[in-house]
Every structure is written in structure tokens, then in C-alpha cells.
Amino acid sequence: MTAAVITGAGSALPAALDQKAAWDGFFARHYEGVRAAERIFMSAGVRRRHAVANPIDEDLSGWGTGARMARFIQEALPLGKQAVAGALDAAGLAPGDVGLFAVATCTGYATPGLDIRLASDLGMPAGLQRLLVGHMGCYAAIPGLAAVGDFVTARSRPAVLLCCELTSLHVQPAQRDLEQVVAHALFSDAAAAIVVEPGAGRGHRLAGVVARTDASTADHMTWDVTDLGFRMGLSPKVPDVLSRHVGDVVDELLTQAGLRAEDVAGWAVHPGGPRIIDVVRDELGLREEQVGASRRVLAEHGNCSSATVLLVLQELADVDGPIVAMAFGPGLTLYAALLLPA
Structure with a gap:
């Protein structure tokens, strides 16, 4: 293919x-x-x-x-x-x-x-x-x-x-x-x-995507259309739900490619907030510097919704090895993608 x-x-x-x-x-x-x-x-x-x-x-x-x-x-x-x-x-x-x-x-x-x-x-x-x-x-x-x-x-x-x-x-x-x-x-x-x-010979190729939605927690994050714009509903329980699923999602993504977490050279974690980054770091056993790109994007740009993980990937532009990109949102939904050097 x-x-x-x-x-x-x-x-x-x-x-x-x-x-x-x-x-x-x-x-x-x-x-x-x-x-x-x-x-x-x-x-x-x-x-x-x-x-x-x-x-x-x-x-x-x-x-x-x-x-x-x-x-x-x-x-x-x-x-x-x-x-x-x-x-x-x-x-x-x-x-x-x-x-x-x-x-x-x-x-x-x-x-x-x-x-x-x-x-x-x-x-x-x-x-x-x-x-x-x-x-x-x-x-x-x-x-x-x-x-x-x-x-x-x-x-x-x-x-x-x-x-x-x-x-x-x-x-x-x-x-x-x-x-x-x-x-x-x-x-x-x-x-x-x-x-x-x-088929380009440069950059990173898309090697896999895994999704997980926990519909039992659908009320934890909402984005409602109202007469005065769109209104966010954001429960403090979101990081707890993420902690239950992120390990399995990443394991499935990497196992499909025959990789382990230690093989990943770059982690593009959507910085939904400080606790979100903390949970991903701790559940995956990452070092703080491995989520540094996400911290920097949050600090310098804030949470820019869907654009944010692409900004984190730009921070990782010089990474030569495998990259895992992941983002989280209403559903509650987790999505992760594996990018491998072309």
C-alpha cells in the first residue's frame, strides 16, 4: 500500500x-x-x-x-x-x-x-x-x-x-x-x-490510528450551541477518565506496530490542561522532559482545541524516530496516531 x-x-x-x-x-x-x-x-x-x-x-x-x-x-x-x-x-x-x-x-x-x-x-x-x-x-x-x-x-x-x-x-x-x-x-x-x-521519502508516515470513546462519561465534556455562542462544559473528573483509558489506547497502537513505549522518540500530547499532561505522563511512565513540547505549547499558546496537537507536532519537527500523537475531547473520546519515519 x-x-x-x-x-x-x-x-x-x-x-x-x-x-x-x-x-x-x-x-x-x-x-x-x-x-x-x-x-x-x-x-x-x-x-x-x-x-x-x-x-x-x-x-x-x-x-x-x-x-x-x-x-x-x-x-x-x-x-x-x-x-x-x-x-x-x-x-x-x-x-x-x-x-x-x-x-x-x-x-x-x-x-x-x-x-x-x-x-x-x-x-x-x-x-x-x-x-x-x-x-x-x-x-x-x-x-x-x-x-x-x-x-x-x-x-x-x-x-x-x-x-x-x-x-x-x-x-x-x-x-x-x-x-x-x-x-x-x-x-x-x-x-x-x-x-x-x-509515498514521500521524507517526513513521517501515518502508521496507525486508535480511538476509544467512553460514552458513560459523555456529560463530562460538552460544547453546546446557545443563543450566545458555544458554551463549554468541563468536569474536573476528565483527567480521571483519561487515566483509565490512555494506557490501553497507547498499548494497542504500539503493539500493532511491534513497538514499545521506550521505542517512541516523540510524544505529541494534546495539552488540554496541566492535569491532562500529568495524567498521560504518569500513566505511561514518561519522564517530564518527554512531555516538554506539550507543556511549552500550553504555556505559550494555550489550548487551541483541534489545532493544538498539530502545534505540538511542529515542536517535534526535528524528531527522527517514532512519534505518538494523542488528543482528547467530548465523548469522552481519546484518539492516538503513530507516525514513523518515512
Whole structure:
């Protein structure tokens, strides 16, 4: 079978926002009187994040969903274009070479969507196949990668995956709800793209994907469409559920390839929060430096939903050996992918 190989990556980030400045300039009064709010906000492992809508400058918490969706298209188009163009340049391909363009997002929708608008703007062919991976949440990059990988293997044509998430457009009205404090402390904006080519002799090939959904814990993480944007529900029990499943998922992924955890050269763990990284480290018996790329991405960029694991993979761009990428989200769902040197 033709291998599906990641040969290029690109990203685009809106303006940076210091975490302390975000608290002092907006969220302190937003959560005034909520005990422990500042401590939770400042212990999220985030030093700065990126926002197309800086809450210090503009308060979107009272905006309707329609206005937020219109803003999404306005802001996502230039970010998506920059990320995809960067990935294509890194791969040495032209937009006309692309056979499938997949877009993953859970933070904005329109029809025609980002896939159609960006394909046209970038000059991708009229016969381009397109795929929208919508509302899966933080883990969407991995099933997105699996889908484009299957296309590349079956069709022997290149594909592009773009993850574009603008969580800053979904700031919620002030509520005495610590789950909302956690969500507002963690989430950030980013666009990240990868190019996957058939049979390339450079980069990392997709060697396997494993998924696990624990439907009994479906209420632990939610992303509800409301009249005032999308609202996150985030239970503190999420790391406990992850601890029950992550070992088995990684064992299955590596066993299929005849590998063990000690054979893995790079770990791209979705940094859903500090406790998420801690649980993965401890359950898999990893050293702290092995999750260093995830810590750095969380600190410098925050949790950018589906784009985040692609940002971590960019941190691991110089790793020559096997890489395990994993992400977690609503369901509760765990996805993991094995990438081997081409």
C-alpha cells in the first residue's frame, strides 16, 4: 500500500495576550466575587494565549451566535490561508497539486464554508474533493489525519488538513461557575495545517490510528450551541477518565506496530490542561522532559482545541524516530496516531 506521509506543516496565530493581563483587564471583573477564580485562572499552565477578539478591547460576551459566526469567517480566512500556504510551501507543493482539502473546526460555521472559500482563494483545482470535520472538539485533528491519510493511500494524491479554531469568539456571560473559569483560562485561537503526500521519502508516515470513546462519561465534556455562542462544559473528573483509558489506547497502537513505549522518540500530547499532561505522563511512565513540547505549547499558546496537537507536532519537527500523537475531547473520546519515519 502507498504510505501517507506528512511532508509539510504551517501555522498562523492572531495577536498574543498575556494571561495576567487578561485576568486583570477583563476576567477579574467578569468573575468578581467568585471564590478561587483568580487562583484557577492563573494556575492553568498558560502564560499567554492568542485571540482574534481580545476581551480587554472588546467584550463579546453579550453577542448573539449569528454575529459570532460572521466574525468567525472574517477572522478565520486570513489565518487559514496563511497556515495552509505555509504547509504547502514546506512540502514544496502548489495549491493545484492538492486532491483533498479537509477542514476541522468546532468554533465557527458558514455555508459556503472555510473549505470552499479558502480553496478558491488559494487557487486549488475546481475538481478538488473537500471534507469538513465539524464539532468534534479538541481531538478532531487525529480523525482528520486518518481521513486524509486514507484518501492519500487510496488515490495516490496529496491532501491538506487545516484545523482552525477561534475560541475567543465564544466568551460567555459572567456566571458563578468554576467550569467556565477553567474554560476561559485555557482556551486560545490558532490555525494549523499539514500536508500529506503519497509515498514521500521524507517526513513521517501515518502508521496507525486508535480511538476509544467512553460514552458513560459523555456529560463530562460538552460544547453546546446557545443563543450566545458555544458554551463549554468541563468536569474536573476528565483527567480521571483519561487515566483509565490512555494506557490501553497507547498499548494497542504500539503493539500493532511491534513497538514499545521506550521505542517512541516523540510524544505529541494534546495539552488540554496541566492535569491532562500529568495524567498521560504518569500513566505511561514518561519522564517530564518527554512531555516538554506539550507543556511549552500550553504555556505559550494555550489550548487551541483541534489545532493544538498539530502545534505540538511542529515542536517535534526535528524528531527522527517514532512519534505518538494523542488528543482528547467530548465523548469522552481519546484518539492516538503513530507516525514513523518515512
